[in-house]
Amino acid sequence: xxxxxxxxxxxxxxxxxxxxxxxxxxxxxxxxxxxxxxxxxxxxxxxxxxxxxxxxxxxxxxxxxxxxxxxxxxxxxxxxxxxxxxxxxxxxxxxxxxxxxxxxxxxxxxxxxxxxxxxxxxxxxxxxxxxxxxxxxxxxxxxxxxxxxxxxxxxxxxxxxxxxxxxxxxxxxxxxxxxxxxxxxxxxxxxxxxxxxxxxxxxxxxxxxxxxxxxxxxxxxxxxxxxxxxxxxxxxxxxxxxxxxxxxxxxxxxxxxxxxxxxxxxxxxxxxxxxxxxxxxxxxxxxxxxxxxxxxxxxxxxxxxxxxxxxxxxxxxxxxxxxxxxxxxxxxxxxxxxxxxxxxxxxxxxxxxxxxxxxxxxxxxxxxxxxxxxxxxxxxxxxxxxxxxxxxxxxxxxxxxxxxxxxxxxxxxxxxxxxxxxxxxxxxxxxxxxxxxxxxxxxxxxxxxxxxxxxxxxxxxxxxxxxxxxxxxxxxxxxxxxxxxxxxxxxxxxxxxxxxxxxxxxxxxxxxxxxxxxxxxxxxxxxxxxxxxxxxxxxxxxxxxxxxxxxxxxxxxxxxxxxxxxxxxxxxxxxxxxxxxxxxxxxxxxxxxxxxxxxxxxxxxxxxxxxxxxxxxxxxxxxxxxxxxxxxxxxxxxxxxxxxxxxxxxxxxxxxxxxxxxxxxxxxxxxxxxxxxx
Numbered sequence: 001x002x003x004x005x006x007x008x009x010x011x012x013x014x015x016x017x018x019x020x021x022x023x024x025x026x027x028x029x030x031x032x033x034x035x036x037x038x039x040x041x042x043x044x045x046x047x048x049x050x051x052x053x054x055x056x057x058x059x060x061x062x063x064x065x066x067x068x069x070x071x072x073x074x075x076x077x078x079x080x081x082x083x084x085x086x087x088x089x090x091x092x093x094x095x096x097x098x099x100x101x102x103x104x105x106x107x108x109x110x111x112x113x114x115x116x117x118x119x120x121x122x123x124x125x126x127x128x129x130x131x132x133x134x135x136x137x138x139x140x141x142x143x144x145x146x147x148x149x150x151x152x153x154x155x156x157x158x159x160x161x162x163x164x165x166x167x168x169x170x171x172x173x174x175x176x177x178x179x180x181x182x183x184x185x186x187x188x189x190x191x192x193x194x195x196x197x198x199x200x201x202x203x204x205x206x207x208x209x210x211x212x213x214x215x216x217x218x219x220x221x222x223x224x225x226x227x228x229x230x231x232x233x234x235x236x237x238x239x240x241x242x243x244x245x246x247x248x249x250x251x252x253x254x255x256x257x258x259x260x261x262x263x264x265x266x267x268x269x270x271x272x273x274x275x276x277x278x279x280x281x282x283x284x285x286x287x288x289x290x291x292x293x294x295x296x297x298x299x300x301x302x303x304x305x306x307x308x309x310x311x312x313x314x315x316x317x318x319x320x321x322x323x324x325x326x327x328x329x330x331x332x333x334x335x336x337x338x339x340x341x342x343x344x345x346x347x348x349x350x351x352x353x354x355x356x357x358x359x360x361x362x363x364x365x366x367x368x369x370x371x372x373x374x375x376x377x378x379x380x381x382x383x384x385x386x387x388x389x390x391x392x393x394x395x396x397x398x399x400x401x402x403x404x405x406x407x408x409x410x411x412x413x414x415x416x417x418x419x420x421x422x423x424x425x426x427x428x429x430x431x432x433x434x435x436x437x438x439x440x441x442x443x444x445x446x447x448x449x450x451x452x453x454x455x456x457x458x459x460x461x462x463x464x465x466x467x468x469x470x471x472x473x474x475x476x477x478x479x480x481x482x483x484x485x486x487x488x489x490x491x492x493x494x495x496x497x498x499x500x501x502x503x504x505x506x507x508x509x510x511x512x513x514x515x516x517x518x519x520x521x522x523x524x525x526x527x528x529x530x531x532x533x534x535x536x537x538x539x540x541x542x543x544x545x546x547x548x549x550x551x552x553x554x555x556x557x558x559x560x561x562x563x564x565x566x567x568x569x570x571x572x573x574x575x576x577x578x579x580x581x582x583x584x585x586x587x588x589x590x591x592x593x594x595x596x597x598x599x600x601x602x603x604x605x606x607x608x609x610x611x612x613x614x615x616x617x618x619x620x621x622x623x624x625x626x627x628x629x630x631x632x633x634x635x636x637x638x639x640x641x642x643x644x645x646x647x648x649x650x651x652x653x654x655x656x657x658x659x660x661x662x663x664x665x666x667x668x669x670x671x672x673x674x675x676x677x678x
């Protein structure tokens with residue numbers, strides 16, 4: 001307490017009393033509270049520690065709640081978080097395109113301080129100018145301040161989050177309830193937040209429903225891994241950003257001085273949130289309540305952030321993106337040689353077929369950065385190498401492709417057949433996903449193996465090391481370092497096999513994090529070779545952007561409706577923190593080159609695709625542009641060449657992604673928040 005008092009007096013002497021009270025997040029009416037500065041805080045109800053709150057970067061808090069009523073925090077559960085930057089660190093979040101973010105500005109110190117406050121019995125809960133979200137009448141028992149965010153715990157053990165600069169309640173818990181889970185030792189959780197009819201919610205991954213605003217929608221997480229439902233086109237990524245427009249229309253503000261009639265008032269995202277639960281569950285974005293559920297868990301873990309003090313307009317929205325990637329990891333910088341056209345199809349069956357296509361691209365002067373070898377280029381699933389019968393000389397193939405200015409990406413699936421070269425080690429070492437009761441490997445129903453096939457347990461570090469050793473031996477000697485990690489939800493066709501157990505826990509508890517761990521397998525391996533990480537997936541969990549993950553929109557249909565729906569899907573996915581995104585240009589299924597309707601569709605899709613972070617064509621068809629009608633062919637080639645001319649522009653945008661997490665494709669309101677129509 002003495003050290004805290006000395007610090008307080010020193011701050012007052014340097015910056016003055018009024019500014020100091022604003023920095024520390026309390027006013028003269030709160031002088032009866034006891035403050036203690038530290039880097040974590042147990043908030044208490046009636047003296048009992050209830051909620052652990054830790055500052056996780058600027059204006060952000062990570063909250064963990066043991067569900068058994070104790071104070072044991074389970075650090076062994078999957079987590080997307082990286083070591084948090086200092087709570088006083090700030091990073092420039094939003095700049096106009098073409099204006100690079102200077103590296104010297106990374107980590108600039110601001111005035112934010114992390115403060116734990118335990119209120120006296122007479123202390124009142126923090127007031128709010130936006131009462132429509134303030135449902136609790138209980139006096140607050142304890143609080144936390146980190147920069148511009150304040151969390152107050154009420155007598156019922158529920159949290160209210162306030163943006164300090166305008167005293168607006170941005171998020172408020174309504175309830176936390178648990179029931180017995182079907183898995184011994186775990187609980188089922190229902191976690192609800194108050195909402196209102198004016199709220200809009202964005203993000204939550206990628207969904208082919210054409211909706212940008214998630215309000216009124218419900219998602220079952222398991223549907224995102226059930227291929228019979230999603231067709232690989234759904235990603236349940238529990239990262240959202242919310243805004244209460246009714247309040248904004250009344251107040252119109254995120255500003256320090258709301259009382260001045262001369263103040264220019266602009267709206268801003270109220271909060272960003274990661275519900276960091278890695279198992280199966282659901283979310284319902286209801287009109288008056290947002291309800292999250294977890295099927296099986298030991299503790300609640302979530303993250304809330306607000307814009308920094310003084311940020312307005314587009315900068316305010318950019319802060320939400322910046323704070324999130326500060327907490328979960330920044331995307332690496334995309335290699336410049338990957339900013340152009342990626343060519344792919346299902347599939348080139350032989351080395352000769354692939355080289356013939358590459359030679360024709362070169363002869364026609366159509367630039368291709370990356371050409372893709374899809375699945376079934378192996379003899380058995382789990383060989384993680386070329387079948388010599390159809391790919392007899394990968395070294396010569398790579399030399400030829402390099403001469404055309406192309407790099408090669410190969411498809412790598414996370415399964416091992418009993419006939420494969422990897423299975424004996426995977427089986428004898430217990431590296432396969434097993435039944436949690438019998439400890440026998442589970443035959444995974446992926447629909448492609450055509451035999452007994454087992455999923456490797458990517459949550460095991462030793463399993464990751466072994467799988468990388470096989471991938472490394474099968475491809476890197478030829479100079480191949482780009483990997484398409486297909487089928488990594490991991491997909492099922494119906495329920496997940498009963499008893500599915502990873503080293504990290506049962507599927508019900510940790511199953512949604514599988515693609516994160518599988519990406520880590522390849523990322524760690526590429527880092528050991530000093531190769532830039534770049535991998536393609538259709539599934540993700542929070543934090544995966546730091547591994548160099550490109551996500552695509554799954555096995556979609558070749559229709560104009562799908563193209564239209566892709567716009568909202570891509571915007572929400574990028575608002576969920578993973579900015580490297582693409583589609584199957586032209587759609588995956590039922591496209592027929594040369595037919596007028598499809599030729600029109602693919603021209604329009606190429607035009608849209610050129611604006612996506614990653615520019616890639618794929619489909620269950622022959623995808624070479626010269627198979628289109630002559631007019632469509634010329635238009636498509638023009639778009640491919642145009643994207644090549646944009647390379648420096650794309651790299652400038654990718655630099656901003658790397659520095660601040662700002663999406664490349666953004667809804668209009670992100671950059672023009674003062675425009676009501678946007």
